[in-house]
Amino acid sequence: MKTYQEPFFHEKESKVTNIEEKYGFLLVELDDTIFYPAGGGQPCDTGIIKNNYFEGKVVDVSKKNSKIVHKLKIIDGTLKINDRVICQHSIKRRLSLVRMHSGEHVFMGALLKTIKDIKVDKVRLDEDESSLFVICRDLTWEKIFEAEKLANKIIKENKDIIVKDVTKEEAAKIPELRIKLDRIKDEKIRIVEVKDYDIAACAGTHALKTGFIGNILITKFNIVRGVYEIRFKTNVSEELFELARIARLSSSIIKKDVKEVPDFIKKLMTDNELKTNKIRELSSKLVQDVNEEKINDINFISNIFQDVERKQLVDHAASLVKEKTIVCFINKIGEDSQLLIMASEDSSIKANELLKEVMKKFNGRGGGRNNFAMGSLKTDFSEKALETLKELVKTTISNSS
Numbered sequence: 527m528k529t530y531q532e533p534f535f536h537e538k539e540s541k542v543t544n545i546e547e548k549y550g551f552l553l554v555e556l557d558d559t560i561f562y563p564a565g566g567g568q569p570c571d572t573g574i575i576k577n578n579y580f581e582g583k584v585v586d587v588s589k590k591n592s593k594i595v596h597k598l599k600i601i602d603g604t605l606k607i608n609d610r611v612i613c614q615h616s617i618k619r620r621l622s623l624v625r626m627h628s629g630e631h632v633f634m635g636a637l638l639k640t641i642k643d644i645k646v647d648k649v650r651l652d653e654d655e656s657s658l659f660v661i662c663r664d665l666t667w668e669k670i671f672e673a674e675k676l677a678n679k680i681i682k683e684n685k686d687i688i689v690k691d692v693t694k695e696e697a698a699k700i701p702e703l704r705i706k707l708d709r710i711k712d713e714k715i716r717i718v719e720v721k722d723y724d725i726a727a728c729a730g731t732h733a734l735k736t737g738f739i740g741n742i743l744i745t746k747f748n749i750v751r752g753v754y755e756i757r758f759k760t761n762v763s764e765e766l767f768e769l770a771r772i773a774r775l776s777s778s779i780i781k782k783d784v785k786e787v788p789d790f791i792k793k794l795m796t797d798n799e800l801k802t803n804k805i806r807e808l809s810s811k812l813v814q815d816v817n818e819e820k821i822n823d824i825n826f827i828s829n830i831f832q833d834v835e836r837k838q839l840v841d842h843a844a845s846l847v848k849e850k851t852i853v854c855f856i857n858k859i860g861e862d863s864q865l866l867i868m869a870s871e872d873s874s875i876k877a878n879e880l881l882k883e884v885m886k887k888f889n890g891r892g893g894g895r896n897n898f899a900m901g902s903l904k905t906d907f908s909e910k911a912l913e914t915l916k917e918l919v920k921t922t923i924s925n926s927s
């Protein structure tokens with residue numbers, strides 16, 4: 527095991543073997559390092575490198591070919607090649623990443639045992655919340671709960687986590703080994719086994735026993751381009767109380783037992799959908815009622831409605847636009863009203879310009895194109911705005927003819 531893979535090795539004396547200065551940072555190489563370089567989904571360690579004459583903050587550690595480069599922000603002093611330095615981890619971050627990484631192995635093991643067709647795509651670990659990206663047919667909260675329960679059981683059982691090196695040939699003989707053999711260039715492969723439970727090829731830092739993880743909580747999941755991202759935290763207690771607080775508060779609002787909250791919300795959603803459909807039906811009847819008059823050879827169609835769905839308003843207006851037509855609808859919704867203007871191409875009226883003029887007068891906002899414009903103004907101005915619109919149409923038409 528490399529020094530930087532030792533999970534609980536937080537301080538070490540090392541020798542500086544190379545230094546480069548770049549953009550105000552020092553790029554330092556050491557004869558041996560405790561700092562894990564970012565890789566395999568695990569971010570780098572951070573911390574301090576110092577001696578009697580120098581102190582630098584480790585802000586990034588990366589591995590290029592076999593070289594590990596520490597990016598240091600100088601706090602004080604100077605550093606030379608061959609200097610001996612004390613390296614110290616940011617211990618909280620390191621321990622959190624050890625928990626996250628071990629937790630990820632245990633949870634992935636649980637997913638494999640509970641969902642048949644699941645495959646890991648990638649892992650992105652972080653100090654506070656990590657992500658596991660998986661591919662499977664249909665992930666649901668129920669399936670996640672089942673895997674989460676199993677993972678927490680394995681954590682509680684405090685199973686050994688065993689790390690060892692094997693050859694490629696030996697690795698090929700372990701049927702349950704999770705490995706992407708084509709991605710591995712080295713002849714030697716490091717494998718991490720949660721005893722009698724899960725075995726995977728991995729270069730990261732892991733706990734010695736599953737109990738160290740504390741617990742695992744799946745916080746959310748979503749799908750992007752066919753890949754599920756499952757977010758999780760480990761060793762949580764405050765979050766659990768916070769979730770319990772929300773659950774109890776929700777149950778008190780709806781005056782039901784906590785266990786009844788999900789079914790009750792589902793029922794509310796269904797009822798709400800039914801009601802929305804009913805309102806849609808009613809408002810589609812409401813918009814049928816319009817006033818039609820002639821301004822010269824133009825059909826001027828208008829009305830003021832209340833609480834009509836925007837889509838219905840637009841659809842109905844569009845259905846009324848024939849040759850030489852202007853449609854002006856106002857839709858009152860609480861304190862604000864929507865104003866819609868549609869104009870046929872041959873009407874010599876530009877909807878967006880007309881809207882602009884009305885909005886200027888009534889301090890409203892909106893925009894659109896020549897044939898269609900929409901804006902919003904205060905409901906108190908609705909009647910006045912429609913009158914003004916009609917006047918403007920009259921003036922524009924008589925000027926153009």
Ligand SMILES: [Zn+2]
Nearest residue numbers: 627718728730
């Ligand atoms: Zn690992």
